[in-house]
Amino acid sequence: MNNLKKHTFLILALLWTLVIFAFSLQSGDESIVSSNIVLDLLAMILPILKDPDYLSITVLVIRKVAHFTEYFILAYFYTKASTETKQDKLLLLGYLIPIFDEGIQLFSPGRASSPVDMLIDMSGYLCGLIVFGSFKRLFRVIKKNWTGKD
Numbered sequence: 001m002n003n004l005k006k007h008t009f010l011i012l013a014l015l016w017t018l019v020i021f022a023f024s025l026q027s028g029d030e031s032i033v034s035s036n037i038v039l040d041l042l043a044m045i046l047p048i049l050k051d052p053d054y055l056s057i058t059v060l061v062i063r064k065v066a067h068f069t070e071y072f073i074l075a076y077f078y079t080k081a082s083t084e085t086k087q088d089k090l091l092l093l094g095y096l097i098p099i100f101d102e103g104i105q106l107f108s109p110g111r112a113s114s115p116v117d118m119l120i121d122m123s124g125y126l127c128g129l130i131v132f133g134s135f136k137r138l139f140r141v142i143k144k145n146w147t148g149k150d
Contacts, residue, residue: 013077028110075128
């Protein structure tokens with residue numbers, strides 16, 4: 001049980017990776033349906049998003065933000081996993097996943113691999129590493145100053 005607890009975030013990182021791959025395995029039509037669900041939810045707050053003049057750009061932005069967000073979240077799990085296991089090399093895995101992710105899309109009907117999406121994925125991961133790594137260091141400094149312990 002203790003070993004399982006030590007690897008909780010690594011397991012979550014691997015599960016989140018499977019979620020990312022599952023999205024990549026969606027056909028083009030299924031992917032459009034997913035984007036439209038997000039669009040409908042956002043349009044409840046900002047109805048202008050459904051304006052025909054903005055619709056195509058809105059869907060494009062939703063799709064690109066989804067790429068970024070998936071990998072930002074993945075960075076959180078890998079940052080926590082590297083802390084739990086004391087294995088900073090785990091952080092490198094996050095840079096390989098977009099390559100596999102875009103490769104999977106080559107085999108999904110109605111989908112294509114995109115170097116731009118791969119860069120967006122890697123950017124989301126890098127931003128996540130910066131944000132969560134900064135929080136990790138900040139909390140370490142606060143803990144050290146507060147308790148006098150490292």
